[in-house]
Amino acid sequence: MLDTIIQLLKDASILVSLFTLVGCIIQRKSVNDTIISVTKTFLGFVLLFASARLMISPSLHSFSDIFMMAFNVKGIVPNNEVVIVDAMDQLGPQFASAIALGLIGAMALNLVFARFTPLKYVVLSGHHVFFMVSCLTIISLLHGYSMTISAIMGSVITAVWCVVSPALLVGYCRRIKNVEPLRVSGDFSIGQFGSTSYMLSGFLGDKFGNVNNDIEQAKIPNALGFLTDKNTSTFLVMLLFFVVSSAVAGFDKVQLIADQHAKHHAHINVVLFLLKQSGLFAAGVFVLGRGVNMFVEELIPAFKGISDKLIKKSIPAIEIYSLFPYSKNAVFVGFICCTVAGFITMAILPYFGLPVIVPSLLFTFASGGGAGIVGNATGGVRGCIMGAIACGVLSTIGSALIFQPIWDAGVHAATTYSTTDFTILGELLHHTLSLFS
Secondary structure: OHHHHHHHHHOHHHHHHHHHHHHHHHOOOOHHHHHHHHHHHHHHHHHHHHHHHHHHHHHHHHHHHHHHHHHOOOOEOOOHHHHHHHHHHHHOHHHHHHHHHHHHHHHHHHHHHHHHOOOOEEEOOHHHHHHHHHHHHHHHHHOOOOHHHHHHHHHHHHHHHHHHHHHHHHHHHOOOOOOHHHHOOOOOEEOOOOHHHHHHHHHHHHHHOOOOOOHHHOOOOHHHHHHHOHHHHHHHHHHHHHHHHHHHHOHHHHHHHHHHHOOOOOOOOHHHHHHHHHHHHHHHHHHHHHHHHHHHHHHHHHHHHHHHHOOOOOEEEEOHHHHHHHOHHHHHHHHHHHHHHHHHHHHHHHHHOOOOEOOOHHHHHHHHHHHHHHHHHHHHHHHHHHHHHHHHHHHHHHHHHHHHHHHHOOOOOOOOOOOHHHHHHHHHHHHHHHOOO
16 A cells, blocks of 8 residues: 555656646536546646657667767766665665655655745655655665664655755746746746756856847748757757767667667668657657646646645746746757766766766756756856756766765665756765764
8 A cells, every 4th residue: 555655656647636636626626627637637747758758768868879889988877766776676675665655754744844834835746856865865874874764864854855946946937938827826936856957057047148148039040940840950950969979880880779779670770760769859859848738737727726725825846847848949958068068077077086977868858958948047048058068067976976975875786866956965965974973
């Protein structure tokens, strides 16, 4: 029973559907309208994550394989999900139960803090709450605390961060343009734990950018008018990256990768493979946008019902992907700049005695795109570029720093945490506990 509850709470589609259900009940909607609202919210989130995991992620993995072959890159690729699975396997079932209960505790405390403090934010990214609890629990174990105490510490710190980080970001979120559907019921903030990189991006845009030079309004020459269609430009730019990387790696070697992907099917020509992988990425971005539109129409009004009745003036802290359909240029430029910055930082790390961290392209797409959006909101094109570059540098260094404490705690994994909040809060907790141990 407990395992079922944990799995449901970790799943963002279930979590936001439950919030929509509660909102509909509070607003006394009819049974028919409630069923429609909850179903559309659930299906919208399923589309969002299906597009990320089944379309965008496989395309980025293929590009990553080709890129690393082309430039002979080897190292540790951060992955939040994998490091948690390895931790549960190596630290045992007691750890798995502890962080599961820590997830429930953190989400419950988030609601308590939102109800009784001035910080009215409710995080709707259950999986990120789970990642944070796991990271902080591992760090606490490293310093000799019991499994129970470690999980409690991780749960409480995560719950505090659930209301603090959206509060620090909400000012920047108010400056993001063309997101009226997200503001139907008032303010919103970001509940994805890459918030430190988004704060840095917003700050840099504010100090060094020009908010009037909005990247979404970039002018394109008439001869390249087809690039004004976002789906077309996304596909063609991604295809360019695939072709250039493949040319450097050698098309004969890329053919081997194509054959591996098609091992259960017929032989696929390398040209067709590159076209399909580029199309998969572009189609995934399109489906992601449709999913967001679908659940936003139902979730935001439902959340207002919760705000009016249960948690007065509550503010939803939403997934970063929810912003992507409204700022496609910023997302793509942010993704590219974050990726480039991450690889340059990767090359420098060994000179400082740190492990080689190979940027995860799924991370640079999500957090780099988010940093691009926030940077563009505060500083236009310059803010978008600077913010995304800062995100790539910060995340790569953070993953390199957190790797050793996680390893020393007994999690001997060939991966580590990727998102900046996990690495920064993990390092802060590590150094704070070091003062007492």
